[in-house]
Amino acid sequence: MNRIIALVVVVVVAVLVASSSVFVVDPRHVGVVASSGGSPATLAEPGIHVKLPPPFQTVTFVDTRVRALANPDADRYATSDKTELLASPVIRYRVTDPLKLFAATKGDPQTLADRLASLSRDALGDAFSKVTLNDALAKQETIASGARDALREAATPLGVEVIAIEFTRLDFPPELADTVYKRMSAAHEQAAADERAQGAAEVQQIKDDAARKQQGVLADAYSQAQAIKGEGDGKAAAIAAEAFGRDPQFYQFYQSMQAYRETFKPGDVVVVDSSSDFFRFMRGPNGEAASVPAPAAPRRH
Template identity: 80%
Template sequence: MNRIIALAVVVVVAVLVISSSVFVVDPRHVAVIASTGGRTDSLAEPGIHVKLPPPLQTTTFIDTRVQAFAAPDAVRYSTSDKTELLVNPVIRYRVTDPLKFFAATRGDAQTLSERLASLSRDALSGAFSKVTLTNALAQQEAIANGARDTLREAAAPLGIEVVAIEFSRVDYPPELADAVFKRMSAAREQDAANERAQGAAEAQQIKDDAVRRQQGVLADAYSQAQAIKGEGDGKAAAIAAEAFGRDPQFYQFYQSMQAYRETFKPSDVMVVDSSSEFFRFMRGPNGEAAAAPAAPRKH
């Protein structure tokens, strides 16, 4: 009976020793085998492994997938124009050096969270302090990328690689929201006024250019018209001279008829001396002076 009990105890102890010595690492993790006595920790890749039972050796499983860390509360950051913003960052990272990671955190999630929170605050504070409020709202991706590069370098001693920083929230503190909105509204109104003024100046410039071109066209047209008119007057004078040379009397008659047409209008009332030289063609077709009345005879 005692032998059976002793054998059972031996079997149980053996099972416990074997179960604590054999372990399996799945593809999503690696295992750090920590040894007592100052011996160097070792790394176990995915697969089946054997180690010494505790407390001689202990196993810590480390997730090598991309993971996310988000601070539980929003953090205040100041921009270059001294405006505070409430920011909720999400840090995405993965463990690239499990032994270094284990040495820095002993695999404790709380320790990692505290270290990441502190490092990310420093990186984001530096990134936001370099931009104005307007740029902080409009260039969030660029700010996040800049902070990521800074945090990646600072977190390298932890054995992790920072993959990305994302913002789940970028907002104003409640006590500053009204003042910020008013300032932004005033800035937008000023921008709109500047745009309108610039548009009006450009429109006036276009109008002035159009007037100058119009004046140039009109001046050119007037010059051409005067040239054509002068040419026409010259031809008319030549024709008139030729006509006068052929039949001076007819030319004088024609010129008198033109003068009559320009002088007398249907509504005009004129009192003139019909014996004037101007009306000589009205007294005869040849423009001859009418015969003087015979002098009365004396008896």
């Protein structure tokens, strides 16, 4: 009976030793095998492996997938113009060197989370301190990219590659929100007023340019009209001179008719001396001078 009990005990101990010596690493992880004697830790790739039972050797499983670290509580960051913002970042990372990570954190996931959170606050604080409030709100991706690069360098000793930093919240603290919104509203109103003033100035400039062009066109047109009129007057005078040379009597008759048209208007009543030379063509088409009675011969007594 004692032999049976002893055999059972041996079997149980063997099973326990075997179960603590054999371990399986799935494809999502790698195993870090550490020895109690101070020997360097070794990696165990996915598959079935054997190690010494504790406390001689222990295995720590490290997740090598892309993971996210979120901060449930927003942190305060100050911009270059001394305005505070609340930001809640999400850090996406993956472990690229499990041995470095194990040496820095002893495989404790919480230690890694705390270290990454602290490093990210430093990186984001530096990134926000280099930009103004308006740039911080308008260029969130640029700020996140700069903070990611800084955090990536700081996290290298941890064996971690930082892939991205994203913001789930970027807002003003409650005690500053109203003041900041009023300031932003005033700035936008001023910008709108400046745009309207610039637009009005441009409209006036366009009107002034159009007026100058109009005056130039009118001046050119008037100059051309005067030139054409002068040319026409010259031709008319030449024609009239030629006509006068061919038939002086007809030219005098025509000129007199024009003078009568300009002098007498419909309805005018004019008292004139019909014997005047001005009316000679009214007495006849040839413009004969008015006949004057001959003086009477002296009588002889």
